[in-house]
Amino acid sequence: MSEAAVAPPGGGATRGLTAQDLRGPDRLERVLGLLALVMLGFILVALVRGMDEWARVPRVVWIHLATILVALVLTPVLLWRRRGDRRHRVYGYAWSAAMMLTALDSLFVHMGGPGKFSLIHVLSLFTLVMVPVLVLAARRHNAARHRRTVRGLIIGALLIAGFFTFPFNRLLGHWLFG
Numbered sequence: 754m755s756e757a758a759v760a761p762p763g764g765g766a767t768r769g770l771t772a773q774d775l776r777g778p779d780r781l782e783r784v785l786g787l788l789a790l791v792m793l794g795f796i797l798v799a800l801v802r803g804m805d806e807w808a809r810v811p812r813v814v815w816i817h818l819a820t821i822l823v824a825l826v827l828t829p830v831l832l833w834r835r836r837g838d839r840r841h842r843v844y845g846y847a848w849s850a851a852m853m854l855t856a857l858d859s860l861f862v863h864m865g866g867p868g869k870f871s872l873i874h875v876l877s878l879f880t881l882v883m884v885p886v887l888v889l890a891a892r893r894h895n896a897a898r899h900r901r902t903v904r905g906l907i908i909g910a911l912l913i914a915g916f917f918t919f920p921f922n923r924l925l926g927h928w929l930f931g
Contacts, residue, residue, distance in 0.1 A: 803927070
């Protein structure tokens with residue numbers, strides 16, 4: 754199959770995508786989807802273990818957790834299924850909205866005290882810039898840019914930022930390991 758733009762049987766819903774884009778996930782996408790599920794599992798276990806302290810958790814943290822859970826659930830769905838169709842776009846917009854809301858909300862999460870920003874907030878700013886880049890690349894049918902951007906967001910804003918929610922006596926780490 755050539756790398757020229759192709760359309761799926763029954764219509765041009767994937768206009769601008771190449772044969773490479775319509776194939777299944779590559780090794781990196783399979784691994785990133787799996788790591789998102791692992792992160793999701795750790796968060797869910799931490800939430801269950803911390804149930805006794807839920808009443809003391811600020812609303813802004815619950816919003817943050819809810820939006821990140823949506824993004825983590827949708828990540829493997831988007832990475833592992835067919836791209837470019839209507840369902841991919843709907844899930845993609847939901848994922849993008851969850852990522853934007855997570856990043857915006859994180860600017861108000863200051864467990865160290867009001868106005869105390871941490872290094873993790875840099876990833877929030879990165880996300881606020883890169884999600885619009887991701888959406889524009891998709892809308893312009895620039896599949897290569899879209900793919901690079903989504904991978905960067907998953908690695909940086911989901912997995913690396915997610916990893917740093919567990920150590921250093923942070924809430925989820927306290928619940929999971931405490």
